[in-house]
Amino acid sequence: MGVSRLDLLYRRLLLTKLFIRGWGKPEDLKRIFEFRKIIGDREKCKHLVPKNYPVYIDKVEEESDCKIHNGHFISPLEEIVPGILPAESVTARFQFIVPKKWRKHHPVCIHLAGTGDHFFWRRRTLMARPMIKETGMASLLLENPYYGYRKPKDQLRSSLKNVSDLFVMGAALILESAVLLHWLEREGYWPLGMTGISMGGHMASLAVTNWPKPIPLIPCLSWTTASSVFTTGVLSKAVNWRELEKQYAKHTVFEEEIIRMLEYCGTDSFRMGQDFVKFSPGSFDRLSNLEFSHKLLGLDHQSRQGHMGMQASAVRSRTGGGGGGGSERGYGGGPVLSGGLERERAEREQLDHMLSAVSSSGPHLEMLHAKSISRAASRPGGGGGLGQRQSLQRESLCFMKGVMDECTHIANFSVPVDPSLIIIVQAKEDAYIPRTGVRSLQEIWPGCEVRYLNGGHISAYLFKQGLFRQAIYDAFDRFLQKYSGL
Structure with a gap:
């Protein structure tokens, strides 16, 4: 399946850059990674937010058709991880939009904001008020940290200044969603559910992993992790890679300390490549003599246009010139002693196995290639300038994938109590949310449903809001069928 031309065109029209100040303070990254270990486990964090x-x-x-309650509360993240939120984001603000006349139950769906969705008017107009008209369902709209009234004064529109800001936003929204779910329960509303579009859908997914009860979840135009969004999706073009590369090269803390804190190690994790480098140094040395094709590294222009991602193609060993016709030759073309032939074959098989294991995600291979370039550049006559530059680019890309997976990969969090109440709505040609090389949500959440729409990210957002709402109604109906006695 190709990618939407509208998605590509829309991104080109936007000139703003993301993460203009870089990764964020290393101390902040460390603190949020430590907190992720707690918030990723529902049992560990179920008492973080009191019910009252x-x-x-x-x-x-x-x-004319509803009442709009404007409210606020202090984000629990400010107490749990003090000072991690900017001052403007400490107070969480929301709108609660309820029908003037309820129907059978008092259902409420919490809507989290997508990228660029400041204040409340967009969700109120496109989702909340139509939902009141169609089914009498109330909506609660929570404003994201770094957005609207919670936007830092020195932030330009929706352009987060630091990579760490996205992780802080996610941690805050998980806790703030728990506050609102507890409050709605106290006020007697039922059933309760969560939804969001694009980034809002992903944040809603993270929030539901922490809720200790069955709950409908409807993430729209989101998927398993944000790592592919910022490394292979069209938003990767908006990332300020130069600043990220400069900071990664300057501060050894990223490579020496922060990488060690990354825990996620699924089949699409960059840690598999890290472990390969760590535990198979003999085989890794031979990577410098391997030829990585353009398709393997995702550098082929046609491949990028067709798939918007890095896909594995083929790994070919270089052959050396000369030598006797009957002699065995190794990776570098040199003769292999007969006593080491079996060992060479075993190591080759191990190498093939490891490359196959990590080939589901391009950045893993990018990391391996980056290391081989770095080694080659350090040799006499190795062309250090260009090689080191390419190595830094690839290592920064891999570090981005690693930290994004750590804090946003769904598999790094608890499985929701009842995945059958989850309906995911995806666009088939979404260029913003690449699915190639990423574990599917059906694998991580067995029993969930995925609905695919024709078109891309932008067209789905503009023209398919009715299908998003229908998925919400279906998920709530499914909940009532299974848990009407609650």
Whole structure:
């Protein structure tokens, strides 16, 4: 399946850059990674947010078809990880939009904001008010940290300044969603569910992994991890890679300390490549003599246009010139002593196995290739300038994948209590959310449903809101069929 031309065109029209200040403070990354180990386990964090956490309603507005409650509370993240949030983001703000007349139950769906969705008007207009008209379902719209009233004064529009800001946003939204779910339960609303579009869908998914009860979840235009979004999706073009590379090269703490904190090691994790380098140094040395094709590294122009990602193609060993016709030759073309032939074959098989294991995600191979370039560049006559530059680019890319997987990969969090209540809506030609080389949500959440729409990310957002709402209604109906006695 190709990618949407509209997605590509829309991204080209936007000139803003992401992560203009780099990775963020190493101390902040360390703190948020340590907190991820807690928040990724539902049992460890179920008491982080008290059931009676204070929530305040500031104003109620009367509309023709609904009432709009404007409220606020202090983000629990400020108490648990003090100082990690910017001052403007400490106070969480929300709108609670309820029908003037309820129908059979008092259902409420929490909507988390997607990229660029500041304040509340977009979700209120496109989702909340139509949902009241169609089914009488209430909506609670939570404002993201770094957005709207919670946006730092020196931040330009939606452009997060640091990579770490995205992780702080996610941690805050997980806890803040728990605050609102507890509050809605106290107020007698039922059933409760969560949804979001694009980044909002992913944040809703993370929040539901922490909720200790069955709950409908409807993530739209999101998938398993944000790593592919910023490394192979069209948003990767908006990342300020020069600054990230400069900081990665300058501060050894990223490579020497932070990488060691990364835990996720699924079949699409960059840690598999790390472990290969660590535990198979003999085989790794031979990578410098391997020829990586353009398709393998995702550098082929046609491959990028067709698939928007890095796909494995083939690994060919170089053959050396000369030598006797009957002699065996190794990776570098040199003769292999008969006593080492079996060992060479075994190591080749091990290498093939490891490359196969990590080939589901291009950046793993990028990392291996980067290391081989670095080694080649350090040799006399190795062309150090260009080689070191290419190595730095690839290592920064791999580090991005690693930290993104650590804090955003769904497999790094608990499985929701009842995955059968999850309906995922995806666009077949989405260039923003690449699925190639990424574990599927059906594998991580057995029993969930995935619905595919024709078209790409932008067209689905503009024209398929009705299908998003229908998925919400279907998930809530499924909940009522299974848990009507709760």
